[in-house]
Amino acid sequence: MPTFQNTTIEIRDAGPKMALWGIGSTENHGETLPPGTDILLLEGILNEVRRHTGESSYIVPTMPFGTSYERFGTIGTINLQYPTLKQVIRDVVESLYDQKIREVAIINGHGSIGGSKVTCEGNEIVKTAVRQLNYDHPNFQAIWVQPFSEAGEELCKEFSSQQQDIIEIAILKHLLSTDLFSRKEPESDGGFISFPFLGLDDRRILSESSVDIDVGRRAVSIVGKKTANYINETLAKLREIKN
Amino acid sequence: MVSYLCSSGEIEESQPEIAMWGIGAVEQHGPHLPVGTDLIQVASITYQVALELGGFLIPPLPFSMSECHGKEAGTQWLRPDTLGNVVKDVVSSLVRGGINKIVVVNGHGGNFVLSSVVREMGLKESNLDILLLEAAELMPSELVQDSGIHAGAAETSLQLYLNKNNVKDRIGGTVPPVGREFLDYLTLPQLSPKGIWGDPEQGSAELGREMFERAVKKCISKVKRELNYS
Numbered sequence: 374m375p376t377f378q379n380t381t382i383e384i385r386d387a388g389p390k391m392a393l394w395g396i397g398s399t400e401n402h403g404e405t406l407p408p409g410t411d412i413l414l415l416e417g418i419l420n421e422v423r424r425h426t427g428e429s430s431y432i433v434p435t436m437p438f439g440t441s442y443e444r445f446g447t448i449g450t451i452n453l454q455y456p457t458l459k460q461v462i463r464d465v466v467e468s469l470y471d472q473k474i475r476e477v478a479i480i481n482g483h484g485s486i487g488g489s490k491v492t493c494e495g496n497e498i499v500k501t502a503v504r505q506l507n508y509d510h511p512n513f514q515a516i517w518v519q520p521f522s523e524a525g526e527e528l529c530k531e532f533s534s535q536q537q538d539i540i541e542i543a544i545l546k547h548l549l550s551t552d553l554f555s556r557k558e559p560e561s562d563g564g565f566i567s568f569p570f571l572g573l574d575d576r577r578i579l580s581e582s583s584v585d586i587d588v589g590r591r592a593v594s595i596v597g598k599k600t601a602n603y604i605n606e607t608l609a610k611l612r613e614i615k616n
Numbered sequence: 617m618v619s620y621l622c623s624s625g626e627i628e629e630s631q632p633e634i635a636m637w638g639i640g641a642v643e644q645h646g647p648h649l650p651v652g653t654d655l656i657q658v659a660s661i662t663y664q665v666a667l668e669l670g671g672f673l674i675p676p677l678p679f680s681m682s683e684c685h686g687k688e689a690g691t692q693w694l695r696p697d698t699l700g701n702v703v704k705d706v707v708s709s710l711v712r713g714g715i716n717k718i719v720v721v722n723g724h725g726g727n728f729v730l731s732s733v734v735r736e737m738g739l740k741e742s743n744l745d746i747l748l749l750e751a752a753e754l755m756p757s758e759l760v761q762d763s764g765i766h767a768g769a770a771e772t773s774l775q776l777y778l779n780k781n782n783v784k785d786r787i788g789g790t791v792p793p794v795g796r797e798f799l800d801y802l803t804l805p806q807l808s809p810k811g812i813w814g815d816p817e818q819g820s821a822e823l824g825r826e827m828f829e830r831a832v833k834k835c836i837s838k839v840k841r842e843l844n845y846s
Contacts, residue, residue, distance in 0.1 A: 376652075377642050377655060379650060381811065382689075384690040385689035399674060402624055406623060433642075434655065434679070436678070437676075448624065449624050450713055454701070460701060461694060461698055461702060471691075472687055472688070472690075
């Protein structure tokens with residue numbers, strides 16, 4: 374599955390018809406979690422999603438900044454004003470369109486268990502941007518999804534409410550225990566902005582947390598699969614409607 | 617050094633005075649280099665500088681003004697105004713969060729809007745010290761002789777040093793028989809169908825290591841001098 378670690382020839386030969394793109398955020402997450410929490414979670418989820426969306430999907434590098442008005446002014450928070458984020462979405466997706474990629478699934482942050490599937494939680498402008506892209510390019514299809522919202526039902530069946538409360542931390546802890554973002558031996562083939570070429574190998578994050586890593590492992594697998602199912606089914610439905 | 621991957625508590629405790637930020641690009645880089653070459657290079661430089669100098673490292677911006685590479689596969693771009701607005705918003709966020717010395721390292725030569733944006737911000741915000749450094753200018757030009765500006769000896773060398781598993785077989789390069797200003801009129805693939813301007817075969821990992829180390833040193837020296845930071 375091509376990423377930014379592939380050459381233009383490799384990407385061209387893979388002939389991707391669909392792109393997956395994560396839009397995260399860099400924002401103060403309280404005392405113990407990093408501002409890059411959402412980036413890490415998103416990329417971990419993306420790594421699961423791509424197992425189920427087909428080999429030729431192109432993974433666009435994660436956008437690390439979003440709108441964070443409520444935490445603007447706190448250290449570690451980067452806030453893009455909503456028109457800026459809308460412009461970024463428009464430009465990047467139109468550049469994908471130029472390359473004849475005709476479907477893009479935007480994975481907007483992570484959402485929340487029990488959250489809406491109709492409105493965006495965080496980066497609210499993603500909904501507007503996607504809608505406008507679909508109006509402007511009728512032979513193109515953009516969709517958006519928020520993984521925890523999509524996987525909410527199954528997460529509620531699988532985990533107790535106490536476990537649900539710490540699911541973000543559990544996933545984070547699980548991801549950091551793997552080689553997914555390792556510089557030396559990446560488990561993935563690269564293509565994530567979180568670690569590989571940065572050499573950041575800081576596992577101090579959450580090292581003292583007693584959160585169960587296995588909860589994180591199971592959760593991210595469920596979330597990835599449900600998100601991928603949503604993407605595959607929605608795009609298939611849209612193709613059917615348009616034909 | 618603290619980064620966006622440290623806990624917010626650690627960042628607050630360290631009270632960073634300076635922020636480091638890399639602007640990358642995702643664009644065709646010939647048949648041998650990954651499309652994320654500029655992103656990888658600038659992220660590596662800013663990381664190393666932050667490690668040696670201290671300060672707060674924020675995530676690199678993956679995309680920028682890469683429309684100069686046309687519709688080649690793997691090329692994503694931002695329009696000039698979009699990039700300008702991203703820079704303004706990021707810098708404003710850092711200042712509001714209490715950091716007013718900011719180093720922006722530009723990893724893509726086509727981001728001409730940046731000098732205007734940074735200049736304007738520096739003039740408008742009285743308590744902001746902002747320094748824009750060009751990754752290409754940090755590189756010691758005397759080490760490569762291929763008149764290259766894209767996917768030539770310099771970038772190939774850096775990728776062989778930083779990211780060798782993702783460098784593919786090299787081919788002979790091209791230097792189009794026109795001046796660089798022609799990139800204002802045509803895309804690079806229109807001027808060079810291979811997508812290269814330079815000679816990748818002159819590149820080596822050893823050269824890449826030397827270029828990288830000297831670029832980091834030069835960046836640190838400029839930051840200390842221009843921003844009066846130690």
